[in-house]
Amino acid sequence: MFRIWGKVYQGDHIEKQTVYARDERFTYSEFFRYLTDICGELDVPTPVLLKPHLFQYAKFNHVVFRPADFMEEVPFTKLVLENIL
Secondary structure, eight states, X not given: OEEEEEEEEETTEEEEEEEEEESSOOOGGXXXXXXXXXXXXXXXXXXXXXXXXXXXXXHHSEEEEOGGGSSSOOSSSEEEEEEEO
């Protein structure tokens, strides 16, 4: 089982948040599916997922998506996914 805390920030304030939990084992090959599900729950567009994003999540247990990581304009400062240990 794993849990990911998804947070949408406007400046330094959390605008929306959700905890995504799955009973299956975490795999990096499914990370885009997790990201898509979290963005759906938060009602925000899905960002472009690159290798540096995966490396950041693997090394630091969190990843930050900035507005430049999205294909469309977003009304927030950042989207943060954090692994809940």
